[in-house]
Amino acid sequence: MNFTSQIETAFSKIKNHFTGTQITALISVLVAGLVAHGYVLFNRISYHDNAACLFSLGGTYESGRWVLGFIYDIQMMTTKLFSVPVFNGILSLIFIGFAAMLIVDMFQIKSKVAAAFIGAIMSVYPVVTSIFSFMFTAWEYFLALLLAVLAAKILLKSLSVKNFILSAVVLSLSLGIYQAFFAVTIAAFLVSLTLGVLKNEITSIGEYAKRGFTYLAELVAGLGIWGVMRFITQHIKGIEAVDYKGMDDGYSLALLPNQIIKSLSAFFGFRQAGINALLYLRAFTALVVVVTIIQLAVMLVRSSNKVAVKIVSLVGLVFLPIGMNVVYLLSTSEEYHVDSLMVYGNIFVFILPVFLIEMLDAQEFKAGVIRSLTSIATWIQILSLAVLTVGYIYLDNAAYMKAEIAEEQATAYYTELVANIKATEGFSDDMEIVFVGWENLSDGTNAKVDPVDQLEAVQLEKYPRFTDIITYGGSRYFMQEHLGFGNDLLIEDDGTYADSAEVQAMPTYPNDGSIAVIDGKVIVKLGE
Structure with missing residues (x-):
């Protein structure tokens, strides 16, 4: 045939x-x-x-x-x-x-x-x-x-x-x-x-x-x-x-x-x-x-x-x-x-x-x-x-x-964050985890890999530094993909928790006391 x-x-x-x-x-x-x-x-x-x-x-x-x-x-x-x-x-x-x-x-x-x-x-x-x-x-x-x-x-x-x-x-x-x-x-x-x-x-x-x-x-x-x-x-x-x-x-x-x-x-x-x-x-x-x-x-x-x-x-x-x-x-x-x-x-x-x-x-x-x-x-x-x-x-x-560096750094950053959340006194895996001030996260320990900002030569859409990834509200999906963390118990605060006196008194991450259990919820204060 x-x-x-x-x-x-x-x-x-x-x-x-x-x-x-x-x-x-x-x-x-x-x-x-x-x-x-x-x-x-x-x-x-x-x-x-x-x-x-x-x-x-x-x-x-x-x-x-x-x-x-x-x-x-x-x-x-x-x-x-x-x-x-x-x-x-x-x-x-x-x-x-x-x-x-x-x-x-x-x-x-x-x-x-x-x-x-x-x-x-x-x-x-x-x-x-x-x-x-x-x-x-x-x-x-x-x-x-x-x-x-x-x-x-x-x-x-x-x-x-x-x-x-x-x-x-x-x-x-x-x-x-x-x-x-x-x-x-x-x-x-x-x-x-x-x-x-x-x-x-x-x-x-x-x-x-x-x-x-x-x-x-x-x-x-x-x-x-x-x-x-x-x-x-x-x-x-x-x-x-x-x-x-x-x-x-x-x-x-x-x-x-x-x-x-x-x-x-x-x-x-x-x-x-x-x-x-x-x-x-x-x-x-x-x-x-x-x-x-x-x-x-x-x-x-x-x-x-x-x-x-x-x-x-x-x-x-x-x-x-x-x-x-x-x-x-x-x-x-x-x-x-x-x-x-x-x-x-x-x-x-x-x-x-x-x-x-x-x-x-x-x-x-x-x-x-x-x-x-x-x-x-x-x-x-x-x-x-x-x-x-x-x-x-x-x-x-x-x-x-630039993208690969950012992804690796963001993965490492969130790995540390998740470890700190789980190590918080009073933590339980059935608690809601509330991220407060996600988009305003400012960590003084963050460092650039390019001292003279060479990566700024790349200004294409969606090719950020890792600091842009970790302040991106949709990064819960990043954590789900790369860390297997971030189920329905993870909540991004809409301002409700940020206005409470207890949360306002908390320092921001990664300072001591920035993660705490309050009223049965894990509060993670990333930014003001």
Whole structure:
């Protein structure tokens, strides 16, 4: 019956369906991804949200993540859920690899060197590192990335009604898992408009407007489908939306200009929500952006397209930084803040230059000042991109080192605390244990491992010092996971006990008398 040969034939057909550059991009993602993230894939690092969600996917329907809710329901009925780093991490890299393959195909990349870089930067960009601190839902988030890229590719392939509807549906699925990758779809559309003008694929203002408004309509349609499904699923489940980062506070259109300014300021500040906390990363990113602007200017001037079309194309370029940072526009609440989990749209800062370099390779320049300056600037850009890629790999590993140190120190700290609780005079294992002032814990014996604060170079979301872990209210889950301590008898004080005269008279931990049995309960005064 030749079962194995049929399987081999099927694999061969699949392989032949993809170009060499697409395969190169996938391999690059896997290789660079393992170098950048092998630390966390093969060492289980768990605290904060991951400790609380070892067997769940975190917020789903209540956060508007209805597709994530579907995945949760299906897995709970079948495989169950486990925050397993090797499986979740490798599957995440595969999805990033597929997204890179789509981008290579979508923008017609012909150079394997260019494809390799696209794959590498997409996998080592520290947003991936931030998401890997949420290992319990990592592969689902990167499925959202893949869907966001796929939504753009479907519509860029053809502006037909069928593709429009399909693209909007796929985008809604992406939003139903994680909304921050919306920026990737927006940036892909805006970049395609610019490249369309440079390649003379868009030769009239009408064509530019038609494509632009079609892309905008698709984005609105995708959001609309997502919003309708959000309402329906929450109604069916009988749950209410959570107030996440103040996003349910309502939207003030009067503050929209201020949010746009924040978006542009974030882009041209080059910090990328803490990713580029180090000066050299900001400097090389700035070099990449400046040279990209120079390349775009040179190519627009040299383009044989109509002057009016080239001028109109500047509209898309102006909106590109805002599109990459659209997450800054999602809320006008004072509680809302953008962190390093949410800025993957900035990946086009590093990918767009690759598209332009390929286009420059195909152009003939006469010997002269413009050719020399463009060549020098491009080589500086290539060097900057190489430095950033290696720098991000190094930063990723430093982040995981910081996380492991913090986890080990927090485990040791809580081990001592639990031992002291159980050694308290009058302690019984059936007593309620009340933690008072948890978030205000201040222990003078705590020490840093880096005297000159080198770990502050890592300012990625969810990569804290151990002092942040032990003052985190949800650390009861950390103790449950790492110490097997913290059952239903553990209570976090809501202020009731802190107001009592006896507790106010107690010193704070680890001073003598900070743990005491009062009225049949163990009171642990961690802070004022």
